Amino acid sequence: MKAFAIEKKEQCTFTTIDHTAPKEGEIVVAVKVLGLCGSDLKTYQGHNPMVEYPIIPGHEIACEVVEVGPGVPAGISVGSRGTVMPYTRCGVCPACKSGRFNTCSTNRTMGVARPGAARPFMTVHHDDFIPCDGMDYSDIALVEPLSVGRHAANRVPSVDGKLVLLYGLGIIGVGILIELKRLGAKVIVADVAKDKLALALRLGADYALDIKDAEFDSTIDRLSGGMGLDIVFDAVGSAKIVEAALAKTAVAATIVFVGYHTDTIPFNTKPIVSKELSVYGSRNALKADFEGSRDNLRSNPALKDLLVTNRFAFSELTEAFRYWVDNRGSVMKILVDMPEGERK
Ligand SMILES: [Zn+2]
Ligand SMILES: [Zn+2]
Known part of the structure; x- marks a missing residue:
């Protein structure tokens, strides 16, 4: 499949990557809408110290489940809409042991420390999937970014x-x-x-x-x-x-x-x-923050009309970053509409 990669400062390309078949507990999702994060912009501008280039950016995902691997609970099935928590949790560090998974000492955020979602399909663990059935993909793409502020407010x-x-x-x-x-x-x-x-x-x-x-x-x-x-x-x-x-x-x-x-x-x-x-x-967000953010967006669909300032097609991703650099004061959230794409 074709993925978008940032090769180095202000240099981007479309690259071919392999599809990964789902293992035990994993699902394949089709990325429908992708939000661009300030951290993606930093990567584009060469200011993100956590990134090793080249990197596929993107971690604000609205997606649909297209394949379910073995051992995935019945609540998640082909056609389910949702978002994906982009953080990792090791389960054994002091933060994870105390239930503060958002502060895991070895967290590797998707699109920053590991390949991101600027691609038509990705394979993820069902534990990271937040179901958002019945919601518009544009609302779903806002769940992650708003969950971070939600977590901070609740500190x-x-x-x-x-x-x-x-x-x-x-x-x-x-x-x-x-x-x-x-x-x-x-x-x-x-x-x-x-x-x-x-x-x-x-x-x-x-x-x-x-x-x-x-x-x-x-x-x-x-x-x-x-x-x-x-x-x-x-x-x-x-x-x-x-x-x-x-x-x-x-x-x-x-x-x-x-x-x-x-x-x-x-x-x-x-x-x-x-x-x-x-x-x-305050750092990142917990699953409860994602769920709260989702519920708030579900009951306030007008929020996206205020927050989404710009939309670009996947093929225009480089232009989207250039636009953001030139319009820092007016861009709140850029959403990228993803194409159907080939899974292979
Ligand atoms: Zn982000
Ligand atoms: Zn940990």
């Missing part, structure tokens, strides 16, 4: 009725916003992209502030009554935002770091100590 024990400050409106930040609103929080979002701030308001954000605005600090002060915020999310991960986010916390506040900088960044720990902050990290 905080209680957000109901609280005023929350969220930095960063990439798809993870947007997933956090959607979940925070579902859980009853009031949310201030902060970003520099006007289109994303406008989108956040349509998604229910209570306030959308431009970080570069001269009034940014005074507006935050006014909204928090001069007390700072009880809950702050950093879905950016730059040195500047880490410091800014810490500075905006109230006494005894909670701060959640979702994005992280790939380099080591110096920052002052004084606010954490002097204000007795609780610091959380």
